[in-house]
Amino acid sequence: MQYETSLLDIVYEAVFSTPIFKLARENVDVLSIFYQHLAPGYLVRPSDMQVSGGTALSDVKAKITLFRGNGVLELAADKLSATFTNANAVGDIETIKDCVTISLSALAEWLPTMTYREHVIRSAAYLSLLSDSQTAADDFLNNLMGNKMAFRGEDFGASKSHFGVKAEFENPEEKWIVSFDVSRSWIIGDMLIVNSSAIYQGDSAMKTLEDKAAHIQTVFNSFLTTLGLEAKK
Secondary structure, X not given: OEEEEEEEEEEEEEEEOOOOXXXXXXXXXXXXXXXXXXXXXXXXXXXXXXEEOOOOHHHOEEEEEEHHHOEEEEEEOOEEEEEEEEEOOOOHHHHHHHHHHHHHHHHHHHOOOOOEEEEEEEEEEEEEEOOOOOOHHHHHHHHHHHHHOOOOHHHHOOOOOOOOEEEEEEEOOOOEEEEEEEEEOXXXXXXXXXXXXXXXXXXXXXXXXXXXHHHHHHHHHHHHHHHOOEEOO
């Protein structure tokens, strides 16, 4: 069955090997460095930059908001996070990768000795099935999984049964794990929601951001193809 990606939310996290202790005294300085890297290509206003603190090191954060709130870059003592929501235009993925690459470069300028424990990429993809059925997503998952079940929901009082798919793929030698959770939308009958999580250890075989992005895209497409889903050309 063919599908179109309606929306895509992505979170990228670079988890540090050790906490950044100097963030507590240089959070404004690091904002300046991130601004210098980002501003040539992206609009960053003073109101888009925030710093926060508290009594615990975990409270200290430097944050930059992009794309009218659809992008948030946040540096904390334990990780760099980049969150992007509502990606749906041609080129959005390349823009997201560019923002993350720029952020990692800014961080490397400010803290060149930093090492990473792991890199995590999470996404939520909203897939619209190209079908005339108003229950296409439910029908697809029921046909895929329901026939494999040894019981019926009606046997214990359920009037309907709904199914999903959960899978995890791992390569310990290359030090990565990718997992998927496929479910139906409760609101839109022809939409599947695919939540994915990819974890790459700091010394994994996928060295660069481009390596990681290409890898998870390959696994994602292969997984959906195995389920019987194909992106509309």
